[in-house]
Amino acid sequence: MAEKFATRVASVASGTDKTLINVFNPAATPTVRGRIFEVIAGSVATPDDQAADFYLGRTTAVGTEGSGLVPNNLDPGGPAGAYDSGLGVYSAEPTYTAAKQLLAFQLNMRATFRWVAMPGGELVMTATQNNGAGLKTASSTSTQAYGATIFFAE
């Protein structure tokens, strides 16, 4: 049975191409494909009528992350996973595969967004070194702070 993991970022300022989380496989010869089955995003700033355009896409290079977080296994007794995650603020953005977006949504900062895959509908990441998927704000009406969580299985 697949192990399930979670990674989260507490607060990243929105803007043009500002990555919140990048989930990637650092292994030289990966043997598993990660499968994202849930994404949650919401603002942690004082509510206002501002909005941001979010983009979840495939990544092929990790960029320069603000900090790293080893995804937590949802089973406290479970093994460590193969995937790693980088959190914003990025000084050099991850490389996104053009025209292969996996999920896109626009969100007023007063609301919270949650997407859950139905069984078989997960977003599958490639088993290639440093490839994975990243969640970023593609644009926003102002600079807003957002937090996000990504759940995936491997």
Added chain:
Amino acid sequence: MKEAGLVTLIDPGADRPLAELPTLQCGHCGGHWVPRPGSGTVRGFCQNCMRPVCGPGCAACVPTEQLLENMEKGRPLDFRPILVPTGG
């Protein structure tokens, strides 16, 4: 068409979700979208793999599994092996 995901929008002042929207998954790139009839956005349906596709950019039938394999092996993303029927 079979729903592949569910979007829930939550407002802190509401006692129930603002919206619950099913998503469809592209049979080629694997991406999800919320179908909005009348939006004018061009979507499609692949009659080869019998799955919805997210737009003209995904019109060529490269199923998700093949796309992932192409990415992993460094092939062009639209690569498809030539299948030759063999006798017997």
